[in-house]
Amino acid sequence: MSRAITSYTPSVLKDLWLFDVLIILVVTSLVLFARHRANRLRTRPRPGPPGLPVVGNLFDFPTTDPCLAAAKWKEQYGDITFLNILGTTMVYLHSVEAVKDLLVKRGAIYSDRPPLIMVTELCAFQPAVLGSYDDKLRRQRALMDRVLGAATVPTYHPLLELETCGLLQRLIDSTEDYGVSITRYASTLSLLVVYGHRVTSNDDEMLVTAKEITDLLSNEILAAPPKGIWAVDVFPLLKYIPSWFPFASFKRKAEVWREQIVPFIERPLQEVKKKVAEGTAIHSFCSLILQEEQESMTAEKDYDVKWAANTIVTGSIDTISTVVQHTLLLMLLHPEKFSRAREEIDNIVKGRLPTFADRASLPFTECVLSEVIRLAAPIPLGLPHRLRQDDFYDGYLIPKDSVVIANIVGMLRDEKLYSDPEAFIPERFESTIVDEATRKARDPRQWAFGFGRRRCPGVHLADSSTWLALVSIVATLDVTKVIDMHGNTIEPEVKFDNFIFRLPNKFACRIEPRSKYHEAIIANAGLSATIQ
Numbered sequence: 001m002s003r004a005i006t007s008y009t010p011s012v013l014k015d016l017w018l019f020d021v022l023i024i025l026v027v028t029s030l031v032l033f034a035r036h037r038a039n040r041l042r043t044r045p046r047p048g049p050p051g052l053p054v055v056g057n058l059f060d061f062p063t064t065d066p067c068l069a070a071a072k073w074k075e076q077y078g079d080i081t082f083l084n085i086l087g088t089t090m091v092y093l094h095s096v097e098a099v100k101d102l103l104v105k106r107g108a109i110y111s112d113r114p115p116l117i118m119v120t121e122l123c124a125f126q127p128a129v130l131g132s133y134d135d136k137l138r139r140q141r142a143l144m145d146r147v148l149g150a151a152t153v154p155t156y157h158p159l160l161e162l163e164t165c166g167l168l169q170r171l172i173d174s175t176e177d178y179g180v181s182i183t184r185y186a187s188t189l190s191l192l193v194v195y196g197h198r199v200t201s202n203d204d205e206m207l208v209t210a211k212e213i214t215d216l217l218s219n220e221i222l223a224a225p226p227k228g229i230w231a232v233d234v235f236p237l238l239k240y241i242p243s244w245f246p247f248a249s250f251k252r253k254a255e256v257w258r259e260q261i262v263p264f265i266e267r268p269l270q271e272v273k274k275k276v277a278e279g280t281a282i283h284s285f286c287s288l289i290l291q292e293e294q295e296s297m298t299a300e301k302d303y304d305v306k307w308a309a310n311t312i313v314t315g316s317i318d319t320i321s322t323v324v325q326h327t328l329l330l331m332l333l334h335p336e337k338f339s340r341a342r343e344e345i346d347n348i349v350k351g352r353l354p355t356f357a358d359r360a361s362l363p364f365t366e367c368v369l370s371e372v373i374r375l376a377a378p379i380p381l382g383l384p385h386r387l388r389q390d391d392f393y394d395g396y397l398i399p400k401d402s403v404v405i406a407n408i409v410g411m412l413r414d415e416k417l418y419s420d421p422e423a424f425i426p427e428r429f430e431s432t433i434v435d436e437a438t439r440k441a442r443d444p445r446q447w448a449f450g451f452g453r454r455r456c457p458g459v460h461l462a463d464s465s466t467w468l469a470l471v472s473i474v475a476t477l478d479v480t481k482v483i484d485m486h487g488n489t490i491e492p493e494v495k496f497d498n499f500i501f502r503l504p505n506k507f508a509c510r511i512e513p514r515s516k517y518h519e520a521i522i523a524n525a526g527l528s529a530t531i532q
């Protein structure tokens, strides 16, 4: 063919090339069209609750416990459930296999997030982690990896040990709510690591603001009552209606929230900049980057540092608090399992608080932490992923822009992996009982921290901080049921009202030192603790 072409004149040759290209284009289009049609024809009917015209499954969408609804769909429809919410396809993945196949193996097309106009545009809360998998996200994740990588987190161990000592002290101070103490623990760690900000009291302005904004985000903005969906996120044109319009209360709310959110993003970095200039900054994520970049600091870098820093703080508070609160709750409900962990700790740790150097010597306590994380499932339905292009899976068509939800809590209760899944059984992770392959397959961290390219970057900090909190609480404190004035035991009420995090509602419990001896250990550790 090429030899024949060389004997033609140049213009004929051009026409022939054009003709060839046209033929190829037509044939390729026909093949693609035929394949697309064939795919559509061979798609199976999608399992899920039947919807109504126009609104689809809007009324099937849960208003109270989204995990319960997901569990019912799993039971009724199997590994995958489809919903149609006002034209947007929502796909719930209930099995480990489906999640691995789509969110991990096909991560290139399943790693965007659905647009959240209310939070990002109207409330001006715009961390890259709420957006698509793009360059901005890659830059901000790279910055976060610098502070949160497996090799860096051990450098925070002294700080974690110091703060854990403060946590124990506050938990036994009967005037303070255990929830407040735990939130302070989770917030203090991230504020110090990120901004070099030391929290010294519960009234600390940065601590109070961080808690207020994370509450606002998780209880109001990201989980819009009653269905967790803002109309403006479904009908984006609504963002243009003026605030005074009768049905525009969402815009009026957004204006108020924006006023609260913007200073929370801007001010901490400004303060670090001031301290760096004065030479008084404590070593932190922000000070490190400001000092490294100095003159070469660009507006883009400044923007990324500001948002990456804020993301670490907001990402830490409710997640770490959820695990530590579950630790107390499960100690209350299963004292016998924790007394075995306590015996193990007592054999290793004598006359002092536990430290990270003890970790390798406490294998059963490690199993207890795994079981706490499994049952806690801190972000039970993960964060939503969005599909970039049409896809086919197991005979189902999943259209572009579908919102994909991983039923993490369902996977952490999968009977194939965990027999009697609602029970608290740390032994299911014990190396003397199960082989290494089973232990690996059961490790709840594989699912609890999300998937693929959007997997949680805070996993190492979360693991270290929750381990130390658990081992220290078990070593020194008794958590028991409250006895009322008539001598009756008050059973803890186990409820979860938060839409995004499985943070237990406040439950009745009594927290006190195991003995005078343990009280003294905590007090002495507090006296000798300093931070470099």
Ligand code: HEM
Residues within 6 Å of the ligand: 128, 129, 130, 141, 148, 311, 312, 313, 315, 316, 319, 320, 323, 377, 378, 379, 382, 383, 384, 447, 448, 449, 450, 451, 452, 453, 454, 455, 456, 457, 458, 459, 461, 462, 466
């Ligand atoms: C026990 C504690 C924690 C749990 C269970 C947890 C779980 C998760 C889950 C399930 C996701 C969604 C992943 C996905 O979309 O597939 C996530 C994302 C994220 N987590 Fe965590 N997390 C925890 C602690 C932390 C901490 C301590 C930080 C920060 C220091 C953090 C920062 C983040 C960030 C920034 C994202 C968004 C990642 C992205 O969109 O690319 N998390 N986490």
